[in-house]
Amino acid sequence: MVAIGGGTGLSTLLSGLKRHARAIPENTTATKPPIDITAVVTVTDDGGSSGRLRRDFDILPPGDIRNCMTALSEDTALLSQLFQFRFANGRGLKGHSFGNLFLTAMHQITGDFSQAVKLSSEILAIRGRIFPSTSANVVLRATLNDETIVRGETKISKSRKPIRSISIEPNHCEPLPETLEAIAQADLITLGPGSLYTSVIPNLLVKGVSEAIAASGALKAYFVNLMWQPGETINFTASKHVQAINEHAGTKIIDCVVLNSAPVPETLRRQYAQAQVKPVENDFDALTELGMKIVTADLIGDPNVSRKVRHDPAALAEVVMDLAARSRALHLRKQTLSAKKTLK
Numbered sequence: 001m002v003a004i005g006g007g008t009g010l011s012t013l014l015s016g017l018k019r020h021a022r023a024i025p026e027n028t029t030a031t032k033p034p035i036d037i038t039a040v041v042t043v044t045d046d047g048g049s050s051g052r053l054r055r056d057f058d059i060l061p062p063g064d065i066r067n068c069m070t071a072l073s074e075d076t077a078l079l080s081q082l083f084q085f086r087f088a089n090g091r092g093l094k095g096h097s098f099g100n101l102f103l104t105a106m107h108q109i110t111g112d113f114s115q116a117v118k119l120s121s122e123i124l125a126i127r128g129r130i131f132p133s134t135s136a137n138v139v140l141r142a143t144l145n146d147e148t149i150v151r152g153e154t155k156i157s158k159s160r161k162p163i164r165s166i167s168i169e170p171n172h173c174e175p176l177p178e179t180l181e182a183i184a185q186a187d188l189i190t191l192g193p194g195s196l197y198t199s200v201i202p203n204l205l206v207k208g209v210s211e212a213i214a215a216s217g218a219l220k221a222y223f224v225n226l227m228w229q230p231g232e233t234i235n236f237t238a239s240k241h242v243q244a245i246n247e248h249a250g251t252k253i254i255d256c257v258v259l260n261s262a263p264v265p266e267t268l269r270r271q272y273a274q275a276q277v278k279p280v281e282n283d284f285d286a287l288t289e290l291g292m293k294i295v296t297a298d299l300i301g302d303p304n305v306s307r308k309v310r311h312d313p314a315a316l317a318e319v320v321m322d323l324a325a326r327s328r329a330l331h332l333r334k335q336t337l338s339a340k341k342t343l344k
Contacts, residue, residue, distance in 0.1 A: 001017075001035060004189065005191060006195070006198075009311070021035045035321065035324060044202045070084055113135060114131065117131070140168060183218070214251050226311065239290060242292060258323075
């Protein structure tokens with residue numbers, strides 16, 4: 001499978017999937033893992049530790065990739081804690097995470113960010129592969145409904161005016177060849193959950209990615225967010241998310257939407273209502289008109305853990321495994337029919 005996204009949404013999905021995959025060294029004859037995971041991560045973050053390192057060292061933002069690495073790491077104890085450790089003080093160090101600094105050092109040594117990610121992933125013994133969506137140093141650009149132009153992911157997220165469209169600069173940047181190969185070979189491609197305009201869609205703006213997804217024989221599933229996101233998706237229904245993705249991709253790339261069917265606890269509803277945020281409406285009729293297959297499941301995590309409405313990693317993984325198995329079985333049936341026709 002190929003998981004496309006960024007932010008906490010993608011790392012949450014990957015942390016749930018980790019137990020379903022085995023880390024197998026390359027060039028081995030061992031049995032293939034139950035699921036082979038490739039994560040494609042957006043690289044438009046320009047805030048916090050990632051933004052500072054990006055400006056100081058002219059590298060891609062490491063934060064989202066670091067989170068995905070630790071989510072897939074076999075060692076959930078010491079090494080993962082080390083990569084997620086954030087310095088609370090110290091001139092020049094305050095606010096930086098060790099993992100971000102490690103990736104920066106690896107980039108300085110190798111001279112190539114994707115190679116730095118690969119080597120760091122080997123150290124963490126992650127159960128999968130992680131690729132930045134592009135090796136180009138891109139900037140996110142938003143056109144708001146009032147024609148205002150906002151540049152930079154942080155400023156876009158802070159804007160409270162509706163977004164009309166998103167683009168990246170430079171707009172001709174290309175993906176890694178490995179990303180296109182993984183998309184072509186996938187049984188399942190997932191998008192989200194995560195920030196629609198700053199985590200999911202930016203990946204689709206990289207040259208050739210949307211076309212590769214559309215051409216892939218994989219089942220393409222979008223995991224709809226649980227709540228509105230201020231600055232991005234206020235008043236957005238599930239179908240509006242799908243429409244925004246397809247419009248930016250330039251073609252229909254989603255076959256299936258995964259929706260939460262569990263009610264949001266009343267205490268959290270009231271908490272979010274203070275910020276004028278509500279749960280995303282599952283507008284089934286509109287989704288059906290868009291030609292979407294619909295999957296529903298109880299996807300809300302334990303509210304006592306985070307005090308926020310968040311996806312449950314295990315529930316996400318259960319849906320992914322079911323979709324991947326169904327898509328794989330369909331591929332095998334098609335291959336069998338094709339082979340029989342060839343013999344005739």
